[in-house]
Amino acid sequence: MDPINTAMLIFWPAIFAFLLFTFRKNKKAAQWANMVFHLPWFWFLYQSCLLWRSSTADGMFPIVFNSDFFPLLKSNFALGLDGLNLPLIGLNVFLSFCLSLYALGKEKLSSSYLALFALLNAASVGSLMAADAFVFYIFWEAMLIPMFFLIGIWGSKNRVYAALKFFAFTMLGSLAMLAAILYLWVQPDIQSMGWHSIAQLGLLGDGLWSPRFWVFCGFLIAFLVKIPAWPLHVWLPDAHTEAPTGASVILAGVLLKLGVYGIARWCLALFPSIAVLDVVSFTMKVLALAGIILGSYGALRQTDIKRTIAYSSVAHLGFMLLGLFSFQLAGFQGAMFQNIAHGLSTGALFLIFGIIYDRTHTRELSDYGGLGIVNPRLSMLFVLSVMASIGLPGLPGFIGEFLILNGTFVLSPWFAFFACFGILLGAVYMLRIVRGMIYGETSSVLKSHPIKLSFSEWGSIIPMIIAMIVLGFWGQGLIAVTARASATIIYNLQGEILR
Amino acid sequence: MIFEGLRWILLAPLLGAVLNGVILQNKSAKISGLVATLASLVAFGFSVVACSQLSGLNSAPEQNFLIDPLFTWMSSGHVYVPFNLELTSITSVMLLVITGIGSLIHIYSISYLSEEESPWRFFSYLNLFLAAMLVLVLASNLAVVFLGWEGVGLCSYLLIGYWYKKPENTAAGMKAFITNRVGDIGFLIALFVAFSFFQTGDISRLAERVNDYAFLSSGVPTWAWYTFAGSLLWAATAKSAQIPLYIWLPDAMAGPTPVSALIHAATMVTSGIFLICRVWPLFAMSPVIVDAAFWIGMSTAWLAALIAVSQTDVKKVLAYSTVSQLGFMFVALGAGSPAAAFFHVITHACFKALLFLAAGSVIHGMHHKQEMSLMGGLKDKMKITHVCFLIGTLAIIGFPLTAGFFSKDMILAKVFAAQGVFGYILLLGAALLTAAYMFRAYTLCFWGGARSEYAQKAHESDPLMYMPLVVLAFLSLFIGWLELPEVFGHFTKITDWVHSSWYGVGVGEQAHLSHLAEWLLMLITSVLSLTVAYYSFKIYQRNPEFKILPEPLHKWSTNKFYVDEAFELLLIKPSMKAGRFINRISDETTFNGLANGSFRFTRLSGRLLALFHTGSVQTYAWHFVFWSSLIVGAIFLWTL
Amino acid sequence: MPIDFFDSSIFYLGPDDWKNLSPFILLFAGIAVLVVAASMRAKDLVLRTLSFSFLSGAAVLFFASLLSQGRFFLGSSMELGPMERIVAGGICLIAALSSLYVRGPDYARHSEWGALLLICVLGMCLLPTARNWVAFFVYLEVLSIPAYLLSALYSNREKSLEASMKYLMMGAFVSCFFLLGISLFFAVSGSFKFEAISVAMTAAAGPQQFLCFTAVALVFSSLAFKVSLFPFHFWAADVYQGAPAPIASFLAGATKLSVFSSIVLAFSECGLWDIPGVSLYVKLLGVLSVVLGAVMALTQSRLRRMLAYSGVVNAGFVALVLPNGLSVLPSVIGFLLVYALSVLICFAVHEIALLRLGRSMDDDLEINSFVELKSKLSPFYLVLLGFALLSLAGIPPLPGFFTKYVLLSVLAKNSAFLLLAVALIGTFLGLGFYLRSLVPMALYPAIDSKKTNSETSSSGASLTAIAATVFSLLVLFGFTYLQGLISSAELMAR
């Protein structure tokens, strides 16, 4: 259970990315190798879970792995593991395994696709575990390059525009974060860029327009672009529609979650005194609410199915933002839970639709109809994941949304009230999709392209559905995991409120 | 007192649903129907055992309920939701009603769906519905009740849209789900208030809050009580189809008839009232909301009755009569006596299920034709269905000694006691209208000549269908004896059960009527309703197109007072259009425009600058001199 | 009056003087050998090996002397500190790598390119060591005159001649302004030595202040021309496009490195930064070249012209940082070294692409014509070009990010937040044109045109590309050593 396992969580995908490059010639072997490489990754995850459970360090962000590789830049390669990032890493590994099952036997997915995918995994797990601002920034940006090529090369028609837009928006955000890190880096009394030394950094001053506020904003903008919060969300629908199935599942399942995790770890936990300012929390809640309502209205307007699901994740992430800024333990843990729940439900939606899209190659809702007749089992799974994403009780979506709204109600009842309309609108646009796709007479497109799922495709969806059902009732297990970490964060936040 | 048996009541239908839905999936209605009915009968068996266990346990009022703690569903910060099942006396009655009538309907639908191509889907949804309803009834925590609440909404969506080939069925299903969701927002708000202000979701502890003085004085803001009660009422209006949100129930008739019988008559629609009965001590804390319930109930009763009078489709008539009867129950709640409302829930469940199933067997006989204008003269072709339908009609109009008589009179008595003569007269009017349209439907269906070849060829359904009819007819005759008014001796089973399920929290009782007043009321109501029934029976035998309502009112009522169109026009269309407009403005023009615009702007300025590069050395040299002197001059002026 | 300019001690070289001057002596020897080789019309293989060996030898000697020798003074005209040694070593390295792929028929008739290259390198290495303006001017001319000739190497092609003509005329014109500036210094202080000038500068007051400012402005604008900052960058695009690829890549990288480091050393030595208006002037040029250079680069359709404007943008970044005294030097050197190596990779892969597509040597490629490359070039080179372009754009895991980060941290340290914002906007726009040139080769589907095997093998160019990547990674890890060294250098510095 030594800490090297946690570091291997990051380096193992990077290693097998390069190994995959050696499988240039035959695609089949690469796909099978990719699937097999996931098993040691699970083992490392298991070891890290044991390490986490056994570690009694009660501090905010226990460091599990530490080595100084770049003394010049006042940072060392520190990795931390606690209740907040462990579930997300688990989700990342799980989704990537499902996608590796999905990739078996796909003609289009070459070995370089799988290698880039593995690099993306390495970077996302890295930024989840990074306990040093500089290391976090490096992994955060390193995620962009593989994602850019994944969308750019394997996407559909105007993928170049979507990839460039994705890269430009995220880069804009992370440049703001770079400015914040630079400012922290040149502070005279900062010894290292480690998370803890930044937390103790006293001199930045408090109050609204103090330097600490600007550093907070720098970090916040990068995460708002990534989430995406309402005004900066324009890149998401394009990125999702153009990305290949695997990329859009990982984009929805992991990359968006990093925004929420980032805010929890690097904004709320690091600068509680700023987050608690009523100007900041009010604007954030307004943005979240705008994201919910306008995201849902956006989803209502789309005729393209993937765009609707993309807009729906804008709405869901608006909920999580609301939960984070509710400054209540229920709201915070709700947001962390919804992180996983949304990853699973939207991931399942994209995967199922991706499987259908591989055969019909059209995303227009009007082309579809009568899937229930053609493939009743798949449509049943689709309805199940739609219900999960609407937040039907008995599925994980509800627990997250319920806790978030409960938390928000305590301090700002009106926001909770209007957010409920998001749930209503969610039902409207999702059921519109279900009615368009599953019910009614079988459309010509579905008649001409029979939807017969291969064994590996079933294998990729079933685990997700089972995970959703189990999480729907056994949610308390996951909530307990995030309990300790979020309790300390909320304790600080509420301490700041009283001051 | 801990009792492990409760979970099996819930697991049996769940198992049945999974078995049918995922594993078996076989085409024959017999096998999948058998599995489903077995599951529901097992549930019925277990609930009978549980009820006997409960009645045997006679401890202090606070403890006389059975608990079956399962697991903690979620607990974080101030939100603690244990997934425990709880059996109080009120839930035991409801349990028996659900599982009993549910099993009868399962048996009925085995033959009703004999020629469907995927009956397994229907039976698994039906079992899933039973499970969700049982969760709703048995849950001890309000959040778990919400789980059942939405689960039931989901199953009604799936069942209404069962014949999904026709687009209007799925549209009706979607309409039902979304209208229920509007109500669910109310329920959620109530939950938030409960968790943040009353610090608990458990119904038992919520009830205790009412009389624990320390809590009351600890400064819970009054708006918290009002929002709690108000949002619960809002949720109940959606689920129990009251004035603003009843539009989904008539359209829900698109589903198969057993569905309408089970869900839209007996169990789901009454869950709103059942919930309010369980949380009555808290509800009564805000009298304004109670009055609101009274007037909502009254107006719904009247509106639905007026519409039902002019409907031509037999299921639509029964649907609007359900809405009107639910209005009666809300009136009972508004008059401050949940016992009367609960009694009417039980009696209504029996005779409305009977009426729906009878109508179902009529439709089945008439090869899925629901128009009453095509029926007529079926009394000699479908003897047993005719008798059962007659018993049901008599029960609903309150023929003396039938179930309806006792429960409706109890409501009228309570209204007379609470609201005085004016309220009584209004409700009596609605009761008379009920008698009118019920007997209209009865005579149009069974009396007069057969008006179409379907009617000629109609035949009696097979025993599997009319057996449940007979049982329900028996029930709707004798279930009324559970609660006798003072006059016939003191046998008030229902009120004791309702009061005992409030964990010992007493609520002020209304004034008792004198014996003379009760006799008088009973006499007036029964005499008047019988005369109206007789007249409508006689008129409709001779002239099927007779219009009870004067002309302008009749046209309005046939078009359901344009409520659907009003909703569409005032609420749904503008919000959709506004939403699409806002989204187009905010997403397409501003932000996307901004992103693409800035890209094009830099491209353009780049091309503009390229013009400076003429390529000749001298222009370059000229630039060198010009720019250096310009900047030097500017800085000189600047630093001067 | 004795001429104290050349005091007599210069002619007697003590034992450690030899060690310090050995790299320069090696360069002189190289020049002599190459001139002889040129006169004998040697084949370009011989020329290539000779020039590569001399240059790499000099580079090794420079870096070796970095460890052993301390600070070395040669009279009042030359001072060889650790910083100057690193700059000189870097320049020799870049020259050695770019001399690797000078091949093809056109060079055969002009075998003097080896000698010219070495003279140019000698000039560049000496420039940072100059401690008085006369020496500075001489080294500047020794640097630029061979450059004019080198860019005219394809004498039978019009583009190369036109490029060198433009470069020459502009260079000469600008050196006149440079001379005017120096003579103004001389007028004010009475001597060319940096210390004397710094004394005079601090003593200047009132109207003399403006005189000093014009002198500095003239000198800086002529050096800005050499480094292609915004208002004076017009020549850059044409010369990059016209000159032969190895020469253009060498000039792009090495001149910027040597001129910028000498600006930092000379200007802080003469104390010119604290003249009012000078730092404003430099920053203004920096801002202009970052923003307008990036905007220009966005519209370019040819790879080499786009690289020219990206050179303008990177020069702008360094200009933003310049006016903060000597402490800025290590980050500037690191940044420019990585920039030079990345540009080297780009030009090398561009060269390979030319050979594979069968186009003539001096032709320059449209960015979207890289599409057919996908089928003809092994993806290894595309990955290298991607590595170079993304490193220029400053994407984290690549070396370009770290050096740019250290550069920007200087801005943050002096809390010049406006400039930091401009730099970040520049990086963002830079992202635009670097990615846009990556797009055709990576994202468009491969058009399978037939594979043409050109007569000259492209092993040289591929060697350069690989070596350049390795060295840019080395810089990344050498950085920590560089940083350690700097603190010691500063201690010993004046």
Next chain:
Amino acid sequence: MISLPVGELEFHVFVSIALFAIGAYGFLCKRSGLIALMCLELMLNGVNLFLMTFSKHHSSPDGASLFLFIVLVAAAEAAIALSIFVILSRRFGSVVLDDYRRLKG
């Protein structure tokens, strides 16, 4: 040693700046390349004059040393420029600077 009267310093500085300006004007406006080269020489001589005046004024020989280097460099540049112009005129027939505009944009 006779030092120039102060009045004469301004005179010499004026003459040298005038020379420089004329050379610059000639370089910028004249069409032919050769004339541009001549103007370059003119500008360099302007600077030389400026240098010599101040070298005399400060009575230090440094100015003269730079003068020598300037002459050296001027000669080198002239040689190279002329050779390039010879090749250009032989190959493309014209010495006019504006004819060489192929590299632009």
